[in-house]
Amino acid sequence: MPTIAAWRALTTLFLSILFLILPALTARAMEIQSVTSPKGITAWLVEDYSVPVVAIRFVFGGGSTQDPVGKEGLANLMTGLFDEGAGPLDSEDFQIKLDDAGAEMSFDESRDGIYGSMRMLAEQRDQAFDLLRLAVNEPRFDQLPIDRIRSQILSGIIAGENDPDTVAQNKWARALYGDHPYSRSDQGTKESIAAITSDDLKGLHKAVFARGGLHVAVVGAIDAETLKKKLDMVFGDLPQNQALRPVADIDPRLAQHI
Template identity: 70%
Template sequence: MAPSHTSTLPSPAREEGGHIYRVVATLCFALFFLLLPALAARAEMNIQEVKSKKGITAWLVEDHSIPLIAIRFVFDGGSAQDPAGKEGLVNLMTGLFDEGAGGLDSDAFQQKLDDAGAEMSFQAARDGTYGSMRMLSDQKDEAFGLLKLAVNSPRFDQAPIDRIRAQVLSGILANERDPNTVAQQRWLRAIYGEHPYSRSDQGTKGSLTSITADDIRAFHKANFARGGLHVAVVGDIDAATLGKKLDDVFGDLPERQTLAPVSDVTPKLGQQLAVNYDLPQTSLQLAWP
């Protein structure tokens, strides 16, 4: 079997954080798609700025045509914060918020989510840790209560850590035989060098095994703070009610984050790369400034 080749032409670094309006636009855009079937018939949408008594700001698109509420939020600081040798920490953490919180273990927490008719998810990006929940408006008290537990009191029990870690490791092994992923990782290393942007959000087989529950708890404490929080909400809820829910869910978090600075990076442009791999498939990627 002849080896195939993957070639790339790199582009400069993407700007993934920093400007609040870009963050808000991204959050609102994602939420519109969560409720798109119900909102499609609306000629225009009014985005309200809601500020809670504890100073938490959210952007709200109020719509009472269907009994659903969707909330999406992001904390500044994502996988670029992974310590050296523990790459994949933030990604691993985001898989654990529905695996037990407060007095509820994994099974009990997920049963409560089902009972409330709610869907919750978290995701790691380079410069942000995202969370979202979609719920029935007549069960918003139960759903927001579970979100409060997940945000403030995640358990990070060892058994779920081991299970989610195994799932991530399985994905890493699969990606080693995926030409697009191989090309993307080589591309990142070529243009970013040793900068945190060159690393995979998932980490490596070696780095994942070194991550402990204490590592995850330490990052959660440093990252989940009101000062780095951005929130958008769409659906069947008014501004006054939302303000109270914002304080209930996020109001007890620390005021300030304690994140490591991420330095600027000058991409190394003008390269052409070829990656040989023993698979009967060729993938070509091109990128320009």
């Protein structure tokens, strides 16, 4: 049975895919199909041919709660690097291929999940799904992109130190959650973000990206049989089981005046 964290990740996935669905389906009923590939990858699918576009959104259970102590910000940094080179393509080549395919790809994290999404033109879906396959299975985590994205995150951390809303949010989280991973900023600290290495990124990717923790939703100009092949192409070679650190139940410290 899914944990509370897993249900939270699933709910976020479902709501985000609804935002993709609703503009195209305002005039008719929405039919959600459950599609399972030969390798056992299951996805929710809404076929819609009103525009020649395919959108995919997926989540792996995990997220910033999996950041090791002293390496806070690891999941956040990782999600900034999936379009910065994968497989045989370095950062520049990957971005060129992505533009050529007419596709948009992004990754983000929450406390309980690592999310990925891609929107593509239906006529170029083969090229787009192949780039997504590379990003999911073979991210490079090259040092130059790591340093560049790290610098961007560090700038945000420094700016947040002088932002009253950010300071208050961080103090509120520490007061409420204590030492629980939920109390930590997903960006990390200046010290923790500087300590993260390429090996740390590869280790988190290996622990989180597995079929057992995967949930997928797809909307657009693609049929179920074609989607089954794409699901296996993108996700079918991932390991079956995740290797997540256990996360304790939340015991919030209420009845405080701060």
